[in-house]
Amino acid sequence: MNNNTIKKLKPESIWNHFADLNSVPRPSKKEEKVIKFIKDFGASLHLETIEDICGNVVIKKPATPGYENRKKVVLQSHLDMVCQKNNDVDFDFETQGIQMTYEGDWVHALGTTLGADNGIGVAAIMSVLSSKDIEHPAIEALFTIDEETGLTGALELSKDILSGDILLNLDTEEDDEIDIGCAGGIDVTAKANYEEKEINKNSKTYQINLSGLHGGHSGMEIHKGLGNSNKLLNRFLYDFLKFNIQLISVDGGGLRNAIPREASAIFSISSEFESKLQEQFNHLYSEIKSEFSSIDSNLTIHLSQIDHVEKGLSIEDSKKFISSLQAAPNGVFRMSPDIEGLVEASNNIARVKLEKGKAEIQCLTRSSVESSKMWVATSLEAALQLGGMKVELTGSYPGWKPNPSSEILKLAESIYEKKYGEKPSVQACHAGLECGIIGEKYPSMDMISFGPTIKGAHSPKERVSISSVQKFWDFLLEILKNITVK
Template sequence: MDIQSLQPNPVWKYFAQLNAVPRPSKKEERVIAFMMDFGRSLGLETFKDRVGNVIIRKPATKGMEDRKTVVLQSHLDMVHQKNNTTDFNFEEQGIEMYVDGDWVRARGTTLGADNGMGVAAIMAVLASEEIPHPPLEALFTIDEETGMTGAKGLESGLLQGSILLNLDTEEDDEIDIGCAGGIDVTATGTYQQKRVPKGARAYRLEVKGLQGGHSGMDIHRGLGNANKIMNRLLYAGSKVGDLFLIGIDGGGLRNAIPRESNAYFALSNREQDVLMAMKELIGEIRKELAPTEPELQINISEYENSGMMMGEEDRDKLLRAVYGVHNGVFAMSRAIDGLVETSNNLARVEVQDGRIKIACLTRSSVESAKMDLAGGLTSVFALAGYEVTLSGDYPGWTPDPDSEILKVLRAQYRLLFEEEPRVVSCHAGLECGILGSHYPGMDMISFGPNIKGAHSPDERVQISSVQKFWTFLQKILLEIPGA
């Protein structure tokens, strides 16, 4: 089935057009140009700010000129993840989509529904001559997925709206009124390379088949982290005999739970004992993770010796440091039942050519708790002798249960769907916290269609939910209060 034939047709049409444009974070030149051309083709005021965010203004439909101006906001970039077996160039190719029952998926890659569905819905509103709406400002931000630099760089006073609808959440029965903040914790170090002892046999250890997912929205699900699994196996092997570590390549993007990791090592002393110990542990790990990771694969195969390795002391420091790094939920909220307050994602472990890099994304809805966990991670890395950098810090979004726009959304949701929406604060990082720092008086809310597996090649968006989301968005625009 052709994606553009799905309903609501305008949303799917623009989603397909958007997904034909490569749009990696920090390399959004083509999608910025695409959006500028789109706004100008409609004859609407269209411009980009100093960092590359695109703003398109559309006057109110007749009879709604006295309503408050609404900012419709989504981000242009998408997370790039693919299966190891998928041959795909995100910087050159458009996303290959297909229909699977009530879902739209991509072939072996992330889909870009996060946040492409929000972008497409805004485009459909801007292009429509039939949807009643108040004065609109469409804000398309850049680089949300790797630092939120678009939101951070937005100038105060540029926007005229007093209400912001962020279309970047992933459960269609939820209305979000708050989110976690985050900070990147990155450790780097070096090691003296040594030659692998003569006669040692080299192996490749491969962890794959994990679900992965969004390091905020999915962190509570008990999913496996390929970097932690890999480290656990290497550590166990090193305690049995001489394990000479050659290199590690694990995980990828900071906001994606690592699905795959590869390590290379050599054995000489007690070779069979080491392999047996690792294989026994593989069986135990599979049993532990069977409820959440039924497709987990861990393989050991012989590998052509590269000749160079990490010394024993440096190896032990690395494996102990990664073992000591907290991964997953750190604390649950004391204020909101069921909400993850603080977490860490051990996103990337890279050991190659005398260099070490370990990258984490720490999140919390409580600023002091975020920095406390970041301090703990820093201490673990510092004990191993690594240099630690804290970067990409962004604030959370403090919930306002008395928000006027929240009252509008709750009332219209009940009217349309005859049930009560779930009003929540999420553990993901939304741009609302940053945008609110530039526009402290703006009334903000976030909602969206059902999207599963975001930040992984299993990402999919529900067709029937997009219909629900589109109906809800149109009704909200109709009911915006007067200025």
């Protein structure tokens, strides 16, 4: 099955635009090709197309006849995508387009992330812009860059590039939800240079590899208790400290906004402890497999002896590094006391790298409350400083404060209930939507977020429901048709 088959799905306009979009490489921070793609698209429609100083693109379309006196709508999605693949997949996100297929009601990619987050939103906006028969008010289509690794596009968006009254962010991942709030975030990065020492001659070198975890979105799926490869691997290393191991290298995880799925480490151990090492490994492996049997059943962990390595961290520095990582908080930190079921604050230990004495740990801390965001960040800072690491807090961005009295929310709720015979779930989410940042720049803009059902975002298991895309499209068109007068 090739991507042309995807183009035959309904609604054809969205799937055609999505397939065209997915033929263009668009990793975060490397969006040059997709920026050109969307600018060329706007130009092909003879619509006013603007690229701002950081690479965001705005395409403006006049109102259809009879809708000139309606409030102007900003349709907004981000161009970049999370780039994750399975280890056995040979794929270059910078040069290749995503290969797609579908099974039943689900479209997915072949061993990589799909890019439905936020490509379906982009494709829906393209469908509105290219339509000749959809009724709508004046449209400003805002395509932002680098949402996934820093929200750079939203943060650097000019305060005078938009004039819309209402913003519809198309980046939510459950088709029965309307989001009116989200978490803010901050990057926590720890670095250290440890002096390498000679490995004891009377020692053996071992490698431990952990793989098969589910992974996922570090905001939307953090409450599920999914395994974090960096933390699980470190449980073994911490347990092995009793054997005076010398840590040689660690390599785990990837992007800050993805729950890490794989990790490995190399360490040395005195020959006298070899039999106890295997016994301890087996015991802990059994415990962890049992703990995660219902949510990460494909977890596998291998311990094997490898060729002798000559240098690594001292026993003391190994203990510092491993102990500080063991103490660092990961996962849900606090649930909201005000909104039932909402994660207020969390942290994802996303990337751990140690090579030739140089160590780096990358985390993404999220919270819908600024004070608790900094509470988690400074808790991390304190734990990692105990390992002799220098910690930086960067890239802070605000959350989006819910407005239950929003006019566009009331309209969307009314339409949803009439179309589907039930009330939508009005939510604040734990992901980092761009609405909070855009709302700071345009405080009078009324906004909501919604989208189709997407599962496994930020992992190679990402998939989008075909029937849900149709539902999302119908809902969007009905909202545009019923936007109120100015």
